[in-house]
Amino acid sequence: MPTNPTRPPLIIDVHGHYTTAPPALGAWRDLQMAALKDPSIVADPKALKISDDEIRETIELNQLAKMRERGSDLTLFSPRASFMAHHVGDLRTSSDWAAICNELCARVSQLYPQHFVPVAMLPQSPGVDPATCIPELERCVRDYGCVGINLNPDPSGGHWNSPPLTDRHWYPIYEKMVEHELPAMIHVSTSCNACFHTTGAHYINADTTAFMQLLQGDLFADFPTLKFLIPHGGGAAPYHWGRYRGLAQELKKPLLQQHLLGNVFFDTCVYHQPGIDLLTKVIPGGQHPVCQRDDRRRARHRPRNRPPLRRHQALRGGHAQPHRGAALQGL
């Protein structure tokens, strides 16, 4: 689409979660967890009933209201990150749960095709080959038009016993990402290690850890088109950019911009203006970040910079109508 200078850019939030899903979802998950302990309990995914009106209510009063208030146009929308809890149960547990959560986000995008595009969670499970996630990934692309995935580098929930993201362990997922041109947001879930508070330590540590794993390795030599979004402003990476520049030098890697920044992107989910200012100052090529000025409370919905999508990817599902010109061109 040609650039139209008279129209403002489309603003896309690349890190939206369905944090406000109807209570029936959490109740079903409780049932599923109870069934793990008591075989007389059956958690049938078909038993979960959520109406379109219930979805509309949770979206219109929350995410959509905030989008309108703040002037963002489109949200890439995935299941609530802390609810993924891949450490619970086994592959069957995660598969049922991922299918339910992904369907719910797809329904949001079907109800509000102008505003939400779905991103899939994967049915990861500790110690299980990531290749087992591929059927759900394929289904989400094919049936729901998902434009990205959330990839958990630590399905154990804080024990960090999976190999680093640069290990061939993860390659089956990367091959599918490349095939479908899907970026991945690297996002852990609930911590079950008492040392790590989920959102206050585990999330931020995982972002920092992932960035350093990618810095240490040469993953993008094997997958030149692979794209990762590191959320929460890249964890500690931009704040410690001098450290990472020094480490790249010590490890005989190219400059960070060449080594990583064609494949690794950060959102602006930093929750206060000085942090966002640092991010946009330090990271080269950050474009038109929309800053969140209300830093006294964490918002559910946050505008970001540099979403790791190419235009056709964001439009894959046919939901987004970039009516404001060359919106996605520069992203």
Next chain:
Amino acid sequence: MPTNPTRPPLIIDVHGHYTTAPPALGAWRDLQMAALKDPSIVADPKALKISDDEIRETIELNQLAKMRERGSDLTLFSPRASFMAHHVGDLRTSSDWAAICNELCARVSQLYPQHFVPVAMLPQSPGVDPATCIPELERCVRDYGCVGINLNPDPSGGHWNSPPLTDRHWYPIYEKMVEHELPAMIHVSTSCNACFHTTGAHYINADTTAFMQLLQGDLFADFPTLKFLIPHGGGAAPYHWGRYRGLAQELKKPLLQQHLLGNVFFDTCVYHQPGIDLLTKVIPGGQHPVCQRDDRRRARHRPRNRPPLRRHQALRGGHAQPHRGAALQGL
């Protein structure tokens, strides 16, 4: 000492490590590690010989040269953090190693009493009661005039299987810290978890983790005078200050300044100017930070702000001569 406004403040580097120790130290450690696998090898601490001249050479060409070049006056000096490697061997291993490393830093301070004040590492060992560290702690205070300790919140080296710092597990150490008015720098050591690069992930994650543990708990209700230094600019904490402010609110804690900042201090070890600028902007009460402008290479010696020492503590060993006036008054 009364303030003398005509004299510039004393500049104290609160986070110095003996990273340049003579090679004989590393060779002895190699021997000790070999002895763990081969009982025919004996690693006798008395066998390690390092002359005063060897120490002088490593210090004068490195730390002291940088201090003079950059204009800092005094360094709180502890054994190299990545060498602590508490995960190696058992309590005996760590005890011998800590004794050697602490003695070496004490000798540096004896050779250069105007410039170095010793800080002790502890003989921590995974799964071992921290109370076992007390004899070495007492010895370092009594014999060497140590003014602080380095406390490793994860002696396992990246498996994070010790309780959080707010747990009573750590109280024996805190009781001694209070008794001797010793601050602790919270500092992990080498990572032996492939997910975490030592300086690029484990260090920064530990800082972030420690901050959040302290935020979640109420440790300073039990130990009102306990003082912690969180190194590396506080990990990710200042960059995500809005997040932590929100979490304190969510957890019904007082404002961060009241809740933590009377007991928790950050250094300015951030290795690039924008990060230091963010830190000094965000953290209230930062005083006279000395910024490190050479951000292309990591320096061995870095000036900091707000060392967690009171004047008499920094002077405890009788080494430091604050000849420039009320230097330590405001720190």
